[in-house]
Amino acid sequence: MSAQNSLTGRGLGGVGEAPAPRRSRLNRRLLGLAAALLALVLLNVAMTPNFLQLQTLAVNVSQVAPVVIVALGMTLVIATGGVDLSVGAVMAVAGALAPLIFGSGWGVANPGLGLAAAFVGPLLVAAACGLFNGSLVSFLGVQPIIATLILFISGRGVALVLTNGNLQTFTNPSFTWLGTGRALGIPVMGWIALALALVVAVVVRKTIYGRYLLSVGGNERAASLAGTPVATVKIWTYLICSTLAGLAGLIVVAQNSASDAARIGNLMELDAIAAAVVGGAALSGGRAPILGTLLGALFIQLVGYTLVANGVPDEATFIVTAAIIVIAVWLQDSRRRT
Amino acid sequence: MAESLLRMTGIQKAFAGVPALRDASLRIGPGEVHALVGQNGAGKSTLIKILTGVYRRDAGEVLWQGRPVDLKSPREAQGAGIATIYQELTLVPQRTVTENIVLGYEPRKPWGAIDWRAADARAREVLSRFGIELDLHRALGSYPTAIQQLVAIGRAASMEAKLLIMDEPTSSLDEKEVETLFGVIRGLKARGTSVLYVSHFLDELFQVCDAVTIMRDGRTVGETRIADTTKLDLIAAMLGRDAEEIRAAGRTEFSVGEQRAGEVFLEARHLASDRRLKDLSLEVRAGEIVGLAGLLGSGRTEAARAIFGLDRVTGGSLKVGARAARIRGPRDAVAAGMAYLSEDRKVEGIVPDLSVRENLTLALLPRLSRLGIVDEARERRVVEGFIKALGIRTADMDQPIRELSGGNQQKVLLGRWLALEPRLLILDEPTRGVDVGAKLEIQSIIAKHVEQGCAVLLISSEFEELIEGAHNIVVLQEGRSVRRLSNPGVTESRLIHAIAEQPDDALEAAQ
Numbered sequence: 141m142s143a144q145n146s147l148t149g150r151g152l153g154g155v156g157e158a159p160a161p162r163r164s165r166l167n168r169r170l171l172g173l174a175a176a177l178l179a180l181v182l183l184n185v186a187m188t189p190n191f192l193q194l195q196t197l198a199v200n201v202s203q204v205a206p207v208v209i210v211a212l213g214m215t216l217v218i219a220t221g222g223v224d225l226s227v228g229a230v231m232a233v234a235g236a237l238a239p240l241i242f243g244s245g246w247g248v249a250n251p252g253l254g255l256a257a258a259f260v261g262p263l264l265v266a267a268a269c270g271l272f273n274g275s276l277v278s279f280l281g282v283q284p285i286i287a288t289l290i291l292f293i294s295g296r297g298v299a300l301v302l303t304n305g306n307l308q309t310f311t312n313p314s315f316t317w318l319g320t321g322r323a324l325g326i327p328v329m330g331w332i333a334l335a336l337a338l339v340v341a342v343v344v345r346k347t348i349y350g351r352y353l354l355s356v357g358g359n360e361r362a363a364s365l366a367g368t369p370v371a372t373v374k375i376w377t378y379l380i381c382s383t384l385a386g387l388a389g390l391i392v393v394a395q396n397s398a399s400d401a402a403r404i405g406n407l408m409e410l411d412a413i414a415a416a417v418v419g420g421a422a423l424s425g426g427r428a429p430i431l432g433t434l435l436g437a438l439f440i441q442l443v444g445y446t447l448v449a450n451g452v453p454d455e456a457t458f459i460v461t462a463a464i465i466v467i468a469v470w471l472q473d474s475r476r477r478t
Numbered sequence: 479m480a481e482s483l484l485r486m487t488g489i490q491k492a493f494a495g496v497p498a499l500r501d502a503s504l505r506i507g508p509g510e511v512h513a514l515v516g517q518n519g520a521g522k523s524t525l526i527k528i529l530t531g532v533y534r535r536d537a538g539e540v541l542w543q544g545r546p547v548d549l550k551s552p553r554e555a556q557g558a559g560i561a562t563i564y565q566e567l568t569l570v571p572q573r574t575v576t577e578n579i580v581l582g583y584e585p586r587k588p589w590g591a592i593d594w595r596a597a598d599a600r601a602r603e604v605l606s607r608f609g610i611e612l613d614l615h616r617a618l619g620s621y622p623t624a625i626q627q628l629v630a631i632g633r634a635a636s637m638e639a640k641l642l643i644m645d646e647p648t649s650s651l652d653e654k655e656v657e658t659l660f661g662v663i664r665g666l667k668a669r670g671t672s673v674l675y676v677s678h679f680l681d682e683l684f685q686v687c688d689a690v691t692i693m694r695d696g697r698t699v700g701e702t703r704i705a706d707t708t709k710l711d712l713i714a715a716m717l718g719r720d721a722e723e724i725r726a727a728g729r730t731e732f733s734v735g736e737q738r739a740g741e742v743f744l745e746a747r748h749l750a751s752d753r754r755l756k757d758l759s760l761e762v763r764a765g766e767i768v769g770l771a772g773l774l775g776s777g778r779t780e781a782a783r784a785i786f787g788l789d790r791v792t793g794g795s796l797k798v799g800a801r802a803a804r805i806r807g808p809r810d811a812v813a814a815g816m817a818y819l820s821e822d823r824k825v826e827g828i829v830p831d832l833s834v835r836e837n838l839t840l841a842l843l844p845r846l847s848r849l850g851i852v853d854e855a856r857e858r859r860v861v862e863g864f865i866k867a868l869g870i871r872t873a874d875m876d877q878p879i880r881e882l883s884g885g886n887q888q889k890v891l892l893g894r895w896l897a898l899e900p901r902l903l904i905l906d907e908p909t910r911g912v913d914v915g916a917k918l919e920i921q922s923i924i925a926k927h928v929e930q931g932c933a934v935l936l937i938s939s940e941f942e943e944l945i946e947g948a949h950n951i952v953v954l955q956e957g958r959s960v961r962r963l964s965n966p967g968v969t970e971s972r973l974i975h976a977i978a979e980q981p982d983d984a985l986e987a988a989q
Contacts, residue, residue: 364808
């Protein structure tokens, strides 16, 4: 059918052009964020001593990578109209478990298997945490903020019990490579975070899960009437979020060669939410700007670094971060009204 | 006519370069009930929003009580004496009746605390004008939509406005409530308040309005005393067509032809649900439209919800395609070949931030995907086809659906279900809140699919639609199917009689 063929051609062309008002609006925000980031970099080049060193890049990347990884999952959860407060606690659990596994008698006797188990085991536990959160939200109808508060409180408690409340140091070069290794001069975890961001972005844009995610967050009743498996979509989303948090926990532990259950992932939920919000996520759901989240995390990181590197006390950076969030929320609000 | 209360002339307004109003005008006299009609997208809402300070005009003049004004916000408009009741309810369902009525205008005690006693008294007075008595301390949301609508109207009427704007005030009211509302409007008029009345129900205009302004494509195309015009003339002016031409074509796009229905697709026997449906028996055949008629609250929507698996079935049996079916939710229903266009477009239909394309393919997604990846090229082809076939007016398929007019949103939602090629289409008020043009188009789309063998269960409050459209009409009363009428031969009076007769008389008549 020739008519159909011409339609095909048009359809394919449309993918590339995508002159959608919605997208262009979002792009405008992303462009603004990217421009702010660039301005900040230029400011640093002019102001901050030794800014253009590879070491500076490495420091920043290793500080921001765990935030990015957690914020990716958080963005998905926020897109459903929920929020996950338990990510920091899940990081602590996963982080506390890993050294226990490869440091156990069995792990020492089978270093290869032990190392693999030290990766997979904590991630499975993290996934189970997500399954728990998602089930509470989907099947019992518990509000996300309450549902995830349970693990927020108890998760860190479990991690503390696992480590007897002490700082557990270890030596395991293969494992610490995850946190300290570099490729092309940049920390491995930076590459991991970037790769994950790309994967998640593609998942959101190209897969049926991504479409369901946005429709569930955008209008849950309409989605449900159209046959969308709402509960499944939500459970998977919490599961992905927790698993990513677990990975971030492993990375932080590997970086420090020590697991400190009391501190791993502390306040991470807020950093992740901040990155998502600055990146353009709406807490009411229905939007998942992954690239925005990535830029948002980078922006907050670089602002903090700029202040610290120029002698502003650490505490003051919190105030500035808060100001950035206020501006981001204000931008979102004013955009909605126009 | 004495000096006008309001005079808007030469109003223009464009959104992102697209003109919504080209040359609109509106003139309302003091104490006049003035109707504003036009298809969706004609610019009625935009004109009202300019008047109420929600939008700023690009050009034109507004004279309010003879003086040029420039209202910059809804608050300013209210201050000037213009009160609005929007189409969508804008009250707070979780709060009490009293709180909603006095919201923003709470009577205060001298030291600033809210004087609840005075607030209750005012609420009671407002409601008494409607002759309704409510528990003032119950959450508003626990009352039916119709009651909520009346409370919203009462609230606006209590603000002592000079002009009261009502946008589709009757769309969720039943006949008696509409009468109550008309009584209130006449009372307002007697006290010198003007009313701007926007409605798709043209019959109502002749009962309550003095004059009418007609809009089309962003322009005011006519203004006349209501006594000097007819319903047909209004429709013709709204559509920009000739009245004679329409008269010849009939008032709906439906026409009941020969009964050549096929196999029974859906069969319900004594179906009951946990939500007001008590005893529903009906069958729908392929290629047949079965209408569900009844008063508001008679269980029409509940019947649809039970069949589609949205409410829990507590009794009776359901057969789909000659086999007993257990439908536990929309997914089961869709898998069984059913589709359900809900009556509440905004709450249960559109996903506002997603595009026309994404909304249209929401139900079709599983069939458009392989290994979880959406085939976007194929998706675009499908959507392109439906935009053409259904005449959806959109800038392009990636436009967010919330920017479309109600009629076009409805077509997208209809497309969402037609894309599945369902064997049974359940339509709950498919043309409500939709302008005349889109209504005819939607009816003809439905008729075409029925011809191709689709079974349709049609819920409609409009007798014309049922009488001209349905092959069989099942009448519901208080959650029970009490009568079945077959076309040809159904007349409006027979239908009304069946809807209104006492349940006892009808028991024997039940099939």
